[in-house]
Amino acid sequence: MKAAYIEETGPPQNIQYGDLPQPSPGPGQVLIKVAAAAINPVDTYIRNGANYWPLPQPFIIGCDAAGEVVEVGEGASRFQPGDRVWTTNQGLMGRQGVFAEYAAVDEDWVYAIPDGVDAETAAANALVGVTAHLGLSGRARLAENETLFLHGGSGGVGSMVLQMAKAVGARVMTTAGSEEKMAVCRELGADLVVNYKTDDVDAALQQFAPGGVNVFWETQREPNFEQIVSRMAERGRIVLMAGRDARPVFPVGPFYVKELSLLGVVMFKATAEEMRVSAEQMNAWMAAGKLRPQIGARMPLAEAAAAHQLQEENTLHQAGTLTGKIVLTP
Known part of the structure; x- marks a missing residue:
């Protein structure tokens, strides 16, 4: 072969x-x-x-x-x-x-x-979709009517996070680096899309969620925890999926006073049963046209x-x- x-x-x-x-x-x-x-x-x-x-x-x-x-x-x-x-x-x-x-x-x-889903869609959704579901459902427990902020909503994992968050009924703000990528995010259902190269993301986030965001999904390798923690709602959850060698400054005081949670997600460390749960939910969304790569x-x-x-x-x-x-x- x-x-x-x-x-x-x-x-x-x-x-x-x-x-x-x-x-x-x-x-x-x-x-x-x-x-x-x-x-x-x-x-x-x-x-x-x-x-x-x-x-x-x-x-x-x-x-x-x-x-x-x-x-x-x-x-x-x-x-x-x-x-x-x-x-x-x-x-x-x-x-x-x-x-x-x-x-x-x-x-x-x-x-x-699932019936009606082609092989390209299934393959392209696979690892990124499982990663997103493990983080949103298994770790952050994102719920209906909560607010999520996401860096990079047009990327592989980012587009999955965006669509899954909308599928459960959350409000989503995301960033993108070009008009083309911003259009993709809007098509996938984002409530607000900001160009991180030209716009003031922090100001837009403060206006979008004046009471803070419930879930902050970080795709960047070097998180700015000072900024992230300042924009979190009480008992909010921060999800990390990148930055193996990152060693950023961390605002311990503001973090624990808000009773926040910091969660890491590594797809290949999930058990077979955890991944099967993710796959079954992904299949349901793919069959319904709610999860497009x-x-x-x-x-x-x-x-x-x-x-x-x-x-x-x-x-x-x-x-x-x-x-x-x-x-x-x-």
């Missing part, structure tokens, strides 16, 4: 595209014929050498894919050949990735694709190296040439 893989970590040019043996499903696994795969920033970190666990050799890159079950391993009972499915959390924790024509995946990390580029799997380069330029270097996810097709 064709696959995108590396034999040693390093720059995007280390990604090879070629033939590898087609896997067979082991006990508790299903073999998926991949129809679409999606890139996440974490894929580029792992490929570049930020490895928190040993990698298989050769290592097939990629966390997210969708397709059709073609074979079922011993003991696997949740799916049958012909079922349309999506998966995430692959290429992590020492597991092989899914950027290939076929992928053998533990059925605990596999979910049905922002796909910024479509490329063939053979161009995985170029796709990683594009992702890295935008994630690490803020090139601004990508709005949403990159989807690859074998």
Whole structure:
């Protein structure tokens, strides 16, 4: 089978595209014929050498894919050949990735694709959607009529947070860096969108939520906690999902006096059951048309190296040439 893989970590040019043996499903696994795969920033970190666990050799890159079950391993009972499915959390924790024509995946990390939803949508929603749901529902417990502020509502995770917050009936203010991205946020339902490059975000936030926000979802790597805490409502929740090496100043006094909570969310640390809960809710929203991915580029799997380069330029270097996810097709 064709696959995108590396034999040693390093720059995007280390990604090879070629033939590898087609896997067979082991006990508790299903073999998926991949129809679409999606890139996440974490894929580029792992490929570049930020490895928190040993990698298989050769290592097939990629966390997210969708397709059709073609074979079922011993003991696997949740799916049958012909079922349309999506998966995430692959290429992590020492597991092989899914950027290939076929992928053998533990059925605990596999979910049905709802009727009327295509493979591209399921793949592009996968990791970012699970991350958003784990943070909003599992950690922050966002409720109807609460107010949420979100940095970057047109990005991969950001667009999921925005749509999920609206799906539960929250008021949402978000930021974007261009008119195009602001339009995307409005289309996804944001109540207020502010251009962080030209507008006074703090002043707009104060006007939008004079009593403070209930949930502050931070996507930036270097949070300004002085500003964040000052804009929180009593017993508000701050969600962090980035900034592994960040060491910002933290206003302890104002934080605890408001009885705030600071919550971290790391998708790949969720249990299979926690992720299944997220997947089931995502499936319901996808079937109802309430959870749509922002796909910024479509490329063939053979161009995985170029796709990683594009992702890295935008994630690490803020090139601004990508709005949403990159989807690859074998």
